[in-house]
Amino acid sequence: MQTSLFRRFISILGAKITTLLLGLFITPILVRLLGSSLYGDYAFILSILGITMILANAGIFDGARKYIAEDREDSNWVEHVFGFYLRVAAQLAALAAFLFILFSWFGLSDRFFNSNFSIYFYLLAALIISRQAYSVARGGLMGLGFEDQSEPLSILKKVLFGIFGLSFAYIGYDVAGILLGHILASLITSLLAFMILFRHLNTRYVFTRVPAKFPKKSLLSFNFFSIILIFMTSSLYHVDILLLRPITGSEATGYYRAALVVAEFLWFVPNAIQMFLLHSSSELWSKNKISEITNIVSKVTRYNLLLVLLFSVGLAALANDFVTVYFGPDFSPTVRPLLLLLPGTLGFALARPIFAVGQGKGELRILILATGAAAVMNLCLNLLLIPLYGISGAAVATSISYGSMVVFHVIAARKIGFDPVSDLRLSKIVFVALTSSIVIFGISSIISSSYLSLSIVPPIGFIVYIILTVKFGVLSSEEIDDFAQRLPNPIDEHFRRFVVVLQNH
Structure with a gap:
């Protein structure tokens, strides 16, 4: 079971890392093609899309x-669940797309924004449908445990977006x-996902009505509370953008969006863990393996x-170097909000896997209360600080709200029945981080070249951090041994020797 879970997680993590690297390549090209003002409009459109897709x-x-993933003993349970969700998804996507078309058709987009937004909203209608199709098919594959087939499609989707989106922007x-690039990428990958999925499902039962005993109310109840939970979570990283553009303008919004993009690089591993833990923990909850859940989540945290x-x-030490090289010197105003966002981004990164486990159990009411408290705080602080301090105010407001998520969700987790911080070893981790910071910031400060700093500081900082982690027992011998067993020969042998040397000196 653990090997299977590990392989499935690695499929998700591998896709996250690959899409992150592709994003690292695509984003600076996209920013340079659009400029800060149009990039701000693009960020605003993506926030509208993000909120709409939640609904x-x-x-x-x-x-x-x-x-x-629960795969109950009911006959054709998997097909009935997928078919039920497929029909609901099609109806909701069609409704949302129709409303966007009406919004542009009656000239409301021109009235509230500018003439370019009319075509944007027509394209958003098509993008909603294509993204919905991809989301349903991918969810089906992951529920069946086929992450090794679903996640390569995420990589393909990113590649296709880069090819189509950047090409259209360039001409x-x-x-x-860019929106058209998103549409084509989502359509192609969703078609491939459905082709793979239908090899594993009896399509006869997918496209027939679910039986009378099928628990529609349970599924819809979960979805209703999920909408509220996801809406509140997403509001944490859309409200600031939606408020910034009308208050500070497109250019400042572009700078702030760039800071968010860099800060959210920290989430690629937590996102993979969160995505994996929801359906894998659902299996464990259904078998009442509470002690195993606590053990897994506390280690993961x-x-x-x-x-x-x-x-x-590392990002704090190299913020100025990274921003000026990655986005260009014109984006130097991005550095300050980025630094202000980092503490809160760290807190949100810790919270993501924790509330995925509660979601896997289906205990959504308490998760909604925890997330809702952070969301209300975020809205109030942004309304207060953006008019006074612009993008720095937005960064402070968002960072405080992000950071509150880990506090609220640890409390929620304990009420649900598991403790995600029972084996945190916080004092050791803080000591390792502070000691490593001296080395990382010290080296960064004496190197004047941004390119040289970005080349030298990360590997040295990583080595120092790993040495201190092993030396001061942040990871136990059993955990290190378990990790070494998963490495290919002869790497595992060299790794074990390296650990022994560190522990003995």
Whole structure:
């Protein structure tokens, strides 16, 4: 079971890392093609899309993964669940797309924004449908445990977006061309996902009505509370953008969006863990393996903190170098909000896997209360600080709200029945991070070249951090041994020798 879970997680993590690297390549090209002002409009459109997709998807992606993974003894349970969600998804996507078309058709987009937004909203209608199709198919594959087949499609989707989106933007279609790139990438990958999925399902039962005993109310209840939960979670990283553009303008929004993009690099591992834990923990909850859940989540939280803290320290030390090289010197105003966002981004990174486990159990009411408290705080602080301090105010407001998530969700987890911080070893991790920071910031400060700093500091900082982690017992001998067993020969032998040397000196 553990090997299977590990392989499935590696499939998700591998896809996350690959899409992150592709994003690292695509984003600076996209920014340079659009400029800060159009990039701000693009960020605003993506925030509108993000909020809309929460309502259109209605928790279907999470619901499909959760209930398909339970694989109950009912005849053709998997097909009935998938078919039910497929029909609901199609209706909701069609409704959302129709409303966007009406919004542009009656000239409301021109009235509230500008003439370019009319075509943007027509394209958003098509993008909603294509994304919904991809989300449903991917959720089905992951629920069945086929992450090794679903996640390569995420990589393909990113590649296709890069090819189509950047090409259209380059020949002069700007934001509209990038949106068209998103549409084509989602359509192609969703078609491939459905082709793979239907090899594993009896399509006769997918496209027939579910039986009378099928628990529609349970599924819809989960989805209803999931909408609220996801809406509140997503509001944490959309409200600031939606408020910034009308208050500070497109250019400042572009700078702030760039800071968010960099800060959210910290989330690629926590996102993979969160995505995996929802349906894998659902299996464990259904078998009442509570002690195993606590053991897994407490270890995951420690590993997550250890890794994200390393990335946060490195990014803080190299913020100015990275921003000026990655986005260009014109984006130097991005550095300050980025630094202000980092502490909260770290807290949100820790919270993500924790509330995925509660979601896997189906205890959504308490998760909604925890997330809702952070969301209300975020809205109030952004309304207060953006008019006074612009993008720095937005960064402070968002960072405080992000950070509150880990506090609220640890409390929620304990009420649900598991303790995600029972084996955190916080004092050791903080000591390792502070000691490593001295080395990382010290080396960064004496290197004047941005390119040289970005080349030298990360590997040295990583080596120092790993040495201190092993030396001061942040990871136990059993955990190190378990990790070494998963490495290919002869790497595992060299790794074991390296650990022994560190522990004995």
